[in-house]
Amino acid sequence: MTGTPRERYRTQVREEVKERAWEQIAVAGASALSLNAIAKQLGMSGPALYRYFGSRDELITELIRDAYRSLADAMRAAQATGADLAGLAHAMRRWAVEDPQRYFLIYGTPVPGYHAPDDTTVISSEIMATVLDACGPAQAGPATAFDGHLERHREWARGHPAPTATLHWALSFWTRLHGVLSLELAGHFAGMGFDPALLFAAELDRLLDRPDPAT
Amino acid sequence: MTGTPRERYRTQVREEVKERAWEQIAVAGASALSLNAIAKQLGMSGPALYRYFGSRDELITELIRDAYRSLADAMRAAQATGADLAGLAHAMRRWAVEDPQRYFLIYGTPVPGYHAPDDTTVISSEIMATVLDACGPAQAGPATAFDGHLERHREWARGHPAPTATLHWALSFWTRLHGVLSLELAGHFAGMGFDPALLFAAELDRLLDRPDPAT
DNA sequence: GATGATGGTGATAGCTTCTAACTAGCGTGG
DNA sequence: CCACGCTAGTTAGAAGCTATCACCATCATC
Numbered sequence A, B: 001m002t003g004t005p006r007e008r009y010r011t012q013v014r015e016e017v018k019e020r021a022w023e024q025i026a027v028a029g030a031s032a033l034s035l036n037a038i039a040k041q042l043g044m045s046g047p048a049l050y051r052y053f054g055s056r057d058e059l060i061t062e063l064i065r066d067a068y069r070s071l072a073d074a075m076r077a078a079q080a081t082g083a084d085l086a087g088l089a090h091a092m093r094r095w096a097v098e099d100p101q102r103y104f105l106i107y108g109t110p111v112p113g114y115h116a117p118d119d120t121t122v123i124s125s126e127i128m129a130t131v132l133d134a135c136g137p138a139q140a141g142p143a144t145a146f147d148g149h150l151e152r153h154r155e156w157a158r159g160h161p162a163p164t165a166t167l168h169w170a171l172s173f174w175t176r177l178h179g180v181l182s183l184e185l186a187g188h189f190a191g192m193g194f195d196p197a198l199l200f201a202a203e204l205d206r207l208l209d210r211p212d213p214a215t
Numbered sequence C: 001g002a003t004g005a006t007g008g009t010g011a012t013a014g015c016t017t018c019t020a021a022c023t024a025g026c027g028t029g030g
Numbered sequence D: 001c002c003a004c005g006c007t008a009g010t011t012a013g014a015a016g017c018t019a020t021c022a023c024c025a026t027c028a029t030c
Helices: A005-028 A035-041 A046-051 A056-080 A085-098 A100-107 A118-134 A145-151 A164-185 A196-207 B005-028 B035-041 B046-051 B056-080 B085-098 B100-107 B118-134 B145-151 B164-185 B196-207
Strands: none
Touching: A005 A035, A005 A056, A005 A100, A035 A046, A056 A085, A056 A100, A056 A118, A085 A100, A085 A118, A085 A164, A085 A196, A100 A164, A118 A164, A145 A164, A145 B196, A164 A196, A164 B164, A164 B196, A196 B145, A196 B164, B005 B035, B005 B056, B005 B100, B035 B046, B056 B085, B056 B100, B056 B118, B085 B100, B085 B118, B085 B164, B085 B196, B100 B164, B118 B164, B145 B164, B164 B196
16 A cells, blocks of 8 residues: 555565465475466566566565464464463464465475575564463473573573473473474375374373363 | 396496485485486486486385385384383484484475375384384373274274274374474574473473483 | 666576487397 | 397487576656
8 A cells, every 4th residue: 555656566466476376385385386387377477577586485485484474473363362372272273274385384394405584583483472471380390301401591582481391381382283283284194094183182182281171 | 136137237226326316305305306416426317317217206205115114124123122112212313313304205394296105104104013012001191082082093003902092192102203303303493592302302201201300 | 758767578598307219238039 | 149129328309497688668757
């Protein structure tokens, strides 16, 4: 809405490019993303896209940034509606299942040479802060040897007042949910018969120290 | 050693191709694997490789198979030397850290169209069986609602006599260790300061119900 | 209205996978 | 022993990709 018509057109084309890029990624993965194909879909030919994105990597970087932003927003939105930690976990799973390749763009196989831009780590710690905010005093767990080590490496919490044991707990929240979720999204449970959503819920219950929600 | 000289030469070239492929994957990831580059390294030009591998996908499939086989062997070898569950976990981590891209070839971002060959699921359940074999009666955890669901979907255990609660426990072993391990290998802990190996050990301790190994 | 920034074009280089046609040579059956 | 056949290798080429370059049109502003 703001800016000169030139600028508005420019951002609109950029958005449309990213739109098509997401479509391609959803059906064939990020490695199959083709600038040529996107250009053809937009009715313009090949090199025109380089006016809007300097390279394929630059476009993908932009998409990674947007994916991070989208995940952080989904978590914050869940928190805003009064969701507890279980609610945050399910919001995260919903966001991931909605577009698995978008999840893998963040948490999938890294390309050895590639370095994510700095602001993604900012967003990443924003997500972490959302989890920490939702943690009550109950989320601590008994002190472990790792907690002592973690006490000396609290930098990543960016001054969040949560006790170190809670930081450890939040790390477990992240790693465990990512473990079950990424295996589900990658299809590793496909031929095994059980319902991945139930395994996710069970893992979450164990994490929240609710040993048996059924009885 | 067996077979005609022709066959021996053929398998030797195939092995050499895979060797170079692993080198390329280790430094640039599987997506950057180039048959042309491999052929050039072997001193032959381009299309000659298609005598040995029908396509790029076929080569990658072969590599995935070998990676699965290698992981299963590493786990079985650890078990053969009397390793307990913690030993299995550390064997798995060693194997992964040794060549992260090899780990990601198995557990990383899946290409939407691609379907892994059937024998990989066989090897996968062999790995699962190794874990189940190392489980004592202690590894069960309290019965959960998920265990009831899992009771009706035991097919993937392929007749292993372990009780259902132990199957659930083995799933947690898999998902939790994969969670912390894959995030480490992907570099998501890079800027956070703490030692990923210690987080892995801590997560393993919690999994094995050893709340505080330090005190 | 002239001028300069901007958007788009086709041509081109260099890379990729993969197919097709063809040749050199090894190994075995007659 | 020799001829045939299979195999491994070659070059050429199609189709695709990223990315750069040179050029042209068009729009916005002075």
